[in-house]
Structures are given as C-alpha cells and as structure tokens.
Amino acid sequence: QQLHTHNIDELLELPDAAHIATTIGIPYGKSKKAATDASLFVLVDRLVTKPMEEDDVHRLTDSINTAFYEGEGEVYLWVNDTNLLHFNNRFELDGMQFEEPVPNLFSFNNPYGACPTCEGFGQVLGIDENLVIPNTTLSVYDYAVAPWKGEKLGWWRDQFVAGAKSFGFPIHRPIADLTPSQYQQLWQGHGHTLGIHAFFKEVESNLYKVQYRVLLSRYRGRTTCPDCNGHRLRKEALYVKVGDKHIGDLCNMPVQDLKAWFNTLELTEHQQHIAKRILLEIHQRLQTLIDVGLGYLTLNRLANSLSGGESQRIQLTRSLGSNLTNSLYILDEPSIGLHSRDTEKLIGVLQQLRDLGNTVVVVEHDEMMMRKADHIIDMGPLASHLGGSLVAQGNYDAIIANKDSLTGKYLSKALQILPQGKPRNIQDTITIEGARQNNLKNITVDFPLHVFCVVSGVSGSGKTTLVKQILYPALLKHKGLPTEKVGAHKALTGNVNSIDHIELIDQNPIGKSSRSNPVTYIKAWDAVRDLYADLPLAKMRGFQPKHFSFNVDGGRCDACKGEGEQVVEMQFLADVHLTCEVCNGKRFKEEVLEVQYKGKNVYDVLNMSVDEAIEFFSTDLAEATIGKKKQQPEGAAIAKALQPLADVGLGYIKLGQSSDTLSGGEAQRIRLATQIGTRKNAGHILFIFDEPTTGLHFHDITKLLSSFNALVMQGHSLIVIEHNTDVIKCADWVIDLGPEAGDAGGNLVYAGVPKGLSKVKTSYTGKFLEV
Known part of the structure; x- marks a missing residue:
C-alpha cells in the first residue's frame, strides 16, 4: 500500500501482520526511485516465481485484492527486484472511480447517496439571480443588474456595455427577452468583457472589508446546488443511466410523461428478464397516480408543497398498489382539490377497490361522488347541537325523495346556489x-x-x-x-x-400551539374575560381579566398550566396525554370556575359551539350594575364578534377547540x-x-x-x-x-x-x- 508522508501516522493503524518495506531513497533503478520518492510501501505478500499451482493462483488473487483494498485502488508489483509495475482500478484519463450501484446510492435521504455539497436538499446558499436582477423588464443599459450601480461599482456595467458589441450582446433588450445563451453571456462574460460571476468573485476576494460583506449579503439566497443541479444525489448516482436517462432526469418528468417513457423503453432480453418484476410495479404505480388525477406531478415534488387532497390521493395509490382484498377503506373527502373531470377518474379508482372485494367508506360533499355511491348515509339535519341525527340513508334516489334531508333538497334542485345578480362591471x-x-x-x-x-x-x-x-x-x-x-x-x-x-x-x-383556538384567534375571548371579570363574585375575590385566561398564571390550573391534560413522555414511544387530575381537564382553578354568568363558567363557554355561544350571549338583555353607574351588557358585543364564524359556515366548531385539530x-x-x-x-x-x-x-x-x-x-x-x-x-x-x-x-x-x-x-x- 502506498502511504503519502503526510499520512505517516496511519502506519500505527496497520494490522500486525503487515510488513513495512523501508525502501525510501534506495536506488533500484530510475523507475523505482521515481515511484518511491517521498513514499512508503506496505508489503502485502512475497511470492517465489515457479510453475503456478492452483493454491498459488488463489494466494496471488487474494493478495492482489487485499492490496487494491488497502491501497485505495493502487497496487505496485516488484518483479525480480528490478522491474516495478504500477496498477490501479481507476480510469487512466481522469483517475475517476465508480461506486458499485446499490439502492442507497440512489436515495438522497441516505448519507451514502446524498449530494455532499447540499446534503441532499438540492439547494445551497449562493447568489440569488432574482435579487441580482429584480426587474427583468429593464435592459443591461438601463441598470437591470442591481449591484452594477453607483460611482465605483457602475464600472462593471460600463465595461460590459462597452464590450457587448464585440460579441453581439443586445444591451437595450429587456432581460426577460434575452435568449438562454445571451443570458449566460451576461453572467459568464465573454473574452475580456467581465460578467456577473466575475463581479461576485471580485467581491468574495475582498470579504475582509466590511462593505463587501454587506454587499454580498444583499444578494445571497437559496440557489440550486451547482454540483448536483438540484437532483440532490451524489454525482456517482447520476452516472448510472437507463435508456440515456439518469434517475434525476426521470424524477423531473411529470408522471404521465414518465409512464409514456417506460412504455417505449427498449431493453435486451436479458435485461427484461432481470427487470420484469420491477417494471411491472413501476407501471402499476404510475398508472394509479394518473388514475387519481396526479399525472401532472413530478416524482421530485416536495411533500410540503402538496395540497391536502394531493397528499391523500398519494396515500390512496399506496393502498391500491398493495392489491388488498376484504379490507375497509375510510377516506375523508378525497375529492379535495380535484376538478370535476379528475373526480370522475377518482370515482373509477374507488370502484376498482370495491370490485376487488373491499368496502369503501367516503366522507364527502361532492355531488358527483354521491351520484355514483351505492349507499348514502345523510347526517343532520344541521350542524353542531342541531345535528347528530341520521336523517336519511339509501341510494341516491332515496336521499332525494326524503323531505327532511337538506342534502336531498340541494341534489334535487329544490334548493339551489344561485348568483346574487348580474356580474359586476369591470373598472380597474x-x-x-x-x-x-x-x-x-x-x-x-x-x-x-x-x-x-x-x-x-x-x-x-x-x-x-x-x-x-x-x-x-x-x-x-x-x-x-x-x-x-x-x-x-x-x-x-x-x-x-x-x-x-x-x-x-x-x-x-x-396556530401551531395547542393553546390556540378559534375564539382567541378572532380576538373574542378578550371580551369574554372582561365580562367575567366584571361579575360581582369576581370583583369580590379581586379577579382581573387575566384570571380567566388559560395562557398566563393567575386563574389557570397550576398542575397542567391551563392545558387541561398532562403529558407523560415515553422515550421510545408516542407521548401519553392524560386528563389533569387536579382540574379534571377544565383548565382553571376551582375558585375561578365558581364565577358564573347565567349559570355558565368560562370552561362551559369554551365547550360551547359557535352557534350555541351566539344564542347564549345575544339573548342577554339585562344590564350589569357597577355601583351607581349603569353599563350596557357585553354579551351582545361577544355575539357580534362571533357572528362572522357562523357566517362562513363554522357555527358547529367549539370555541375552545384546539387549532391543531x-x-x-x-x-x-x-x-x-x-x-x-x-x-x-x-x-x-x-x-x-x-x-x-x-x-x-x-x-x-x-x-x-x-x-x-x-x-x-x-x-x-x-x-x-x-x-x-x-x-x-x-x-x-x-x-x-x-x-x-x-x-x-x-x-x-x-x-x-x-x-x-x-x-x-x-x-x-x-x-x-x-x-
């Protein structure tokens, strides 16, 4: 094994069985001296030349493999003490090595396959083109390049304008209208004419000056990784190609185009035999994605950029790919985010699941989905405390025929959603x-x-x-x-x-916190706290509005800090949430809960639906008396603050319902x-x-x-x-x-x-x- 002198300490890590040949500087001929200058060699094996027997062949093979491994791809053979031969397992032109393809090599979630520059994210901190050229309607002559302004930095714009004629660059053309090659010329420059990249290299060379550091920070942002070009994989993974495309190219294609590509993929008979099972899985899964209306997505689409409906349909394709039978599928509004044309395709997929012997239960409001359903269960008649009853069940015609069903009235067009009038005139x-x-x-x-x-x-x-x-x-x-x-x-x-x-x-x-809820989000809880703080018992006990808040100390339960539950952390399992034993999940101290308004304390109010709370507060026509001064009741103001929630169809949600639900x-x-x-x-x-x-x-x-x-x-x-x-x-x-x-x-x-x-x-x- 060849060890460079700056790695001499690695000798201490060699196995005991290794022999060290200290041949530095010993003249064994020109080739030997050239190869061994400033080098140490680890002697892996000695072999006497004689007619080779089978055991000798095995020994030589093992020794060469060991030398290649320990020498990181390099082996020297010293023949008859006179001839030194050098071998390596890399390409001679550029010394490149190729990794053996394994599944982890093609996964950016695995450190082995992730691009080392961007760590598998596809983006790095670099020069953001949108910050450098914020207004693409301007031309280079009209100062489109933001940093090329001012007395000193304007020189870069002047020299580019002066040299542009020599290579035919249109300095008066808006940036948005430049061809791709012209745009590259602006960034790369041409000959002696310096471009934007050269400008920022000059800035980076002067970062010891504070003004240059400030200048550079203005134009930094998330940019595509230059090493993997956003594919998120190490370069060795992108060298592996099937049909002239690497895995990054395939992931950039829309699903429908990818399916067409696989349909036309030509493989040899041997390759088809190897890939038969894999190709079958690929075809089935891609077709299912197309069937549920996701043919426009690319496989490298970030999960956090997907809508809720898209995420649910992707999960549905996983179930379809498993070909389960005698199973129960429960789907919550799978038509979310779907156009009516795509809903038809989704219905076809659900019918396939049914035909495989499965039961499919769908929570849905879509009329097309109801028309195709085998059985409909209609709950109501309204929402919240006015609902919860089984209004009707049966097929589509049975729902329409039921006079008590609000859903049936809309399906039969007895009730309709109609425009309020003619379209408004367009002015601005x-x-x-x-x-x-x-x-x-x-x-x-x-x-x-x-x-x-x-x-x-x-x-x-x-x-x-x-x-x-x-x-x-x-x-x-x-x-x-x-x-x-x-x-x-x-x-x-x-x-x-x-x-x-x-x-x-x-x-x-x-809201990301479990403490956030609808009534606090719309700022109506402040009025509720003021109302309770004005009650006689609250005044007698010295309570202020803060005592009726579960977010600050004072009136909230000290044991659970106003959460209503206590969390038991399980190191290797999900946390366990237990109802607080002190307040029994009511969030407040007992003396605070004793303060009641029309027989209801603050915990009772939080448990009301929006519709119930509006009814509760709007019926209050009495006046609260404080001393000799009469004050208008605050209940009407609270009901008015809650009314917009009912107006947008949220009368059924609880005032204290956690926002994360x-x-x-x-x-x-x-x-x-x-x-x-x-x-x-x-x-x-x-x-x-x-x-x-x-x-x-x-x-x-x-x-x-x-x-x-x-x-x-x-x-x-x-x-x-x-x-x-x-x-x-x-x-x-x-x-x-x-x-x-x-x-x-x-x-x-x-x-x-x-x-x-x-x-x-x-x-x-x-x-x-x-x-």
Missing part, C-alpha cells in the same frame, strides 16, 4: 405579463379589482403557480414587503397602487371570519383564497358566498382559486387555465363572465358548468 385591473413559471406558457392575465374573480382549470393547469407563486409575491415585492422568490414573469402592471393591503388566506394551520378548510374560513370582523375600515384589500369550499356542504357554500359578496360590497377585491362549479357560476369574472395539466396546460383558455365559459369547447370547466 392589475396585469401579470409574460408569466412563464413552471408550466405557464408566457401568458398575460388581467385580474379585475373590486369584484369577485375565480381562477379555474383542471388540477395541475397552473392556477396555484399563477396566483400564489407569481401574483401574490409580485404584489408584496411592489409594496416593499418581505416575500419569497417571485415566479418568472415579465412585469406586474395596472392599478397596483390602489391596493392598500394584500391578504393570502390559504389552508395552512392558524382544525382542517385546512376550517382554518381558512376562520381567517376569513377574522377579516370580515376586523378589517372593515382598512382601505382596499385584495383577498386571495385557495379553494375555500374545502369540506363545505351546499348549505355552507351559500353562507360563504354571502360573505364573499359582503367583502366586495365593502370595496375589496377577491381572487379565488376554485374547482366548485357552484362558486364559479356565482363569480363576476372567471379566468380558466388549461386545457390539460402539466406541459399540456399553462395556457389562458378563457377570461370573462361565467356564462361565456360554458361555450368554450376546449375548457373542461365549461363542460361541467351549468349557468
């Missing part, structure tokens, strides 16, 4: 020009203001990309507010300055209720909603639409991403993207009033729209 607009992020095809879209606007299209057509990845961050950036990376587009134009605030109301949780749709509507109750005099607000009808019954959608129209009547603007046709037909303006998902989508199919959409033959939304 804001425009996204040249949107080309992800699958968007360089489209220009006008968003009308002061109206109810819906963005529709099949799942994966580009709705979220256009609204949440381009429009929303572009508006924040225009307002000078912090934002994430803005999606690729040419410009944001129109009457942007008329917008005072931008509110994105999506389905993210409203709320669904995404419920969290979104709580945010909407907060906006309705607190932002009436906040100027012109642009609200952006992401599928607000998630989890809503027809009756609740009617309430939601009333809330939307109330916001528009207050002078605000609404942009809603939605698949529900009842919502789409009630909009003032519809923007339909598609026609398909993935690469076959991303086009502007239609923009106008809902009535015109049903006449567009290329629109799948129009086919399901009844206007």
